[in-house]
Amino acid sequence: MDVVSDAISTVRIGRPSSNRVRVSGSWCTRLAPYDGAGFHVVLEGSCWLLPDGGSPIALGPGDAVLLPHGTGHVIADSPRDARAVEQAVPFERWVGAQPPRGPRAAGGEVELLCGKYRLDRSRVHPLMAELPTIVHLPNRVGCHPELRAAIGLLGSELVEQRPGSCVAVPSLVDLLLVYMIRSWVAEDLTGVWPAVLGDPVTAAALRALHSAPSAPWTTDRLAAEAGVSRPTLARRFTALVGRPPMAYLTWWRLTLAATSLRDTQDSLAAIARRVGYGTPYALSHAFSREFGTTPGRYRAAAADGSPAVR
CATH class of the missing domain: 1.10.10.60 (Homeodomain-like)
Structure with missing residues (x-):
């Protein structure tokens, strides 16, 4: 085993969950603080991430964001004001209210991969503890090809139920976590553990x-x-x-x-x-x-x- 694999394995428990969502128009949904980690990947369109106590982050096509400490946040079509954020629809209710996937509309749509990992924080490796509140991995040509490949595979598996998808989806979600942390280690020039591993x-x-x-x-x-x-x-x-x-x-x-x-x-x-x-x-x-x-x-x-x- 290597340090990154072990650091993840000791805290990860249960099965991860994920959703593929397509929305348009005006929308705003909130994910409450969570005893685990969450992620979002923008497959199409653009949106905003508004973390509790932090500045809004613009997300474009192909961007991935990991919230390794389960920080509460809002995702929305625009950088809403405080009052709009307070009225954001809880994520579970928002996802449940989404209509079945139909034909694509002409422009203005946003398609997202959203997911959560359950983590046991009683024994956290310092590498995991050092991860920032938000790991933003913008989509740049030639960067993180393994991460992009995993995103593509996971997105296609979530489009429809196919033979073996019950095994493939959680495995791909786990793989996504590994690639996002690996990408952070490769890009962070100031962190302790990137320096340790380097x-x-x-x-x-x-x-x-x-x-x-x-x-x-x-x-x-x-x-x-x-x-x-x-x-x-x-x-x-x-x-x-x-x-x-x-x-x-x-x-x-x-x-x-x-x-x-x-x-x-x-x-x-x-x-x-x-x-x-x-x-x-x-x-x-x-x-x-x-x-x-x-x-x-x-x-x-x-x-x-x-x-x-x-």
């Missing part, structure tokens, strides 16, 4: 840790894997990531353990072996020290959907 030494060390988190890593062994001296690795890794390599490994092993407790019924012994702890007791002690609760209580709270960690 540094060959730190990136090599992270690839090694994420590929084999249960291996008996030491700083010396990790430095050899990255092709540098122990002091060089410790200095560069700590400066960029914000914690020493072995401290990051401990946190990541415990995060993986929390994910397994949430998503599986595996025994604590099996989870301990998988994440690099010799005994269930050793894992339980480290887990309680890091997260302020026992593995058993964490699993029970996750099953109930209630928070149990500090």
Whole structure:
């Protein structure tokens, strides 16, 4: 596994949802704050995104926008004033009121892909936490071809129910999330984690840790894997990531353990072996020290959907 894949996998839960909507005339709809992430892609026409507490953003054909922290927002045909925004139709009711897809009207239409991802924010990788409130990816010739291909495939799957669409659609929505985050990493020149992944030494060390988190890593062994001296690795890794390599490994092993407790019924012994702890007791002690609760209580709270960690 790589860092981006792991960062997404540990927070993503359930199945994503998506809608393809065609509208015209005057319209305005609101999406309330959401415990997950949302996205919009403009397939045709243009519209405006009005985020809570932020400035309006114009969206044109082919533009994609990701709201990774579930920020409440309005999408509309124009940059409405505050009173119009307050009267925006809730998104679920707005989508449900849309007429069946018929022949295209002559101009003035907007066609959108809208979707949501469910995320567990109790154990968020710092890469995901660093994502800005809005990731706007304008449609530019030659940029992000994989993202454009995924948008095209998803849009065609949502036009009509075809054999296999129940598998294809959520898989393509998940793929869209990967491509949008990958595009942000490639374009952001000031973020911490784009710099981390762009540094060959730190990136090599992270690839090694994420590929084999249960291996008996030491700083010396990790430095050899990255092709540098122990002091060089410790200095560069700590400066960029914000914690020493072995401290990051401990946190990541415990995060993986929390994910397994949430998503599986595996025994604590099996989870301990998988994440690099010799005994269930050793894992339980480290887990309680890091997260302020026992593995058993964490699993029970996750099953109930209630928070149990500090």
